[in-house]
Amino acid sequence: MTIKDTAEEWEVRATQTPFVGNKTSVRTDDVVMPDGSVVRRDYQVHPGSVAVLALDDQGRVLVIRQYRHPVRHKLWEIPAGLLDIPGENPLHAAQRELYEEAHVKAEDWRVLTDVFTTPGGCDEAVRIFLARDLSEAEGQRFEVEDEEADMELSRVPVDELVRGVLTGELHNNCLVVGVLSLIAAQHGDGLDALRPAEAPWPARPFEA
Numbered sequence: 001m002t003i004k005d006t007a008e009e010w011e012v013r014a015t016q017t018p019f020v021g022n023k024t025s026v027r028t029d030d031v032v033m034p035d036g037s038v039v040r041r042d043y044q045v046h047p048g049s050v051a052v053l054a055l056d057d058q059g060r061v062l063v064i065r066q067y068r069h070p071v072r073h074k075l076w077e078i079p080a081g082l083l084d085i086p087g088e089n090p091l092h093a094a095q096r097e098l099y100e101e102a103h104v105k106a107e108d109w110r111v112l113t114d115v116f117t118t119p120g121g122c123d124e125a126v127r128i129f130l131a132r133d134l135s136e137a138e139g140q141r142f143e144v145e146d147e148e149a150d151m152e153l154s155r156v157p158v159d160e161l162v163r164g165v166l167t168g169e170l171h172n173n174c175l176v177v178g179v180l181s182l183i184a185a186q187h188g189d190g191l192d193a194l195r196p197a198e199a200p201w202p203a204r205p206f207e208a
């Protein structure tokens with residue numbers, strides 16, 4: 001048996017959107033189950049996101065510490081952001097986020113992994129990129145505001161991040177998935193065997 005996720009869509013008898021926010025909304029669907037019964041499912045509708053695991057030539061990962069109000073924590077994270085423009089090329093969005101949040105550019109980009117963050121309650125899909133051959137970006141720094149105005153920036157050895165993940169000290173989804181995927185790739189076929197940066201992404205189709 002091939003272990004592979006497959007796209008599938010069950011019949012929806014009715015749908016409504018009881019809440020629309022600035023970036024996301026809540027949808028309620030009446031979904032037909034395999035036995036013919038109809039069950040109501042509420043979930044957050046999300047535009048999708050990109051994240052960047054930026055690895056420097058000393059084996060350190062660029063991380064950001066930022067306050068996240070829903071969980072009442074300051075979390076260490078990798079640069080990430082929303083796909084604000086429908087159909088936007090995720091690579092371009094990732095390059096923008098790395099520039100805006102860290103004022104860094106990268107010459108080598110690959111897809112590290114694709115994930116659904118919380119598929120039981122949200123349709124958010126995230127593409128996590130690996131960025132290498134880093135250098136300081138040119139021009140003025142992006143002007144930050146709100147929570148981003150309080151961000152801290154650091155470069156941390158991969159092994160230290162792995163330890164933090166496994167001891168329960170680091171919790172951000174993209175950081176955890178990205179760091180452990182990096183280690184798996186390094187011990188597998190190698191980083192150069194990862195998918196190209198503009199590999200197809202069925203969860204969020206885009207124009208290359």
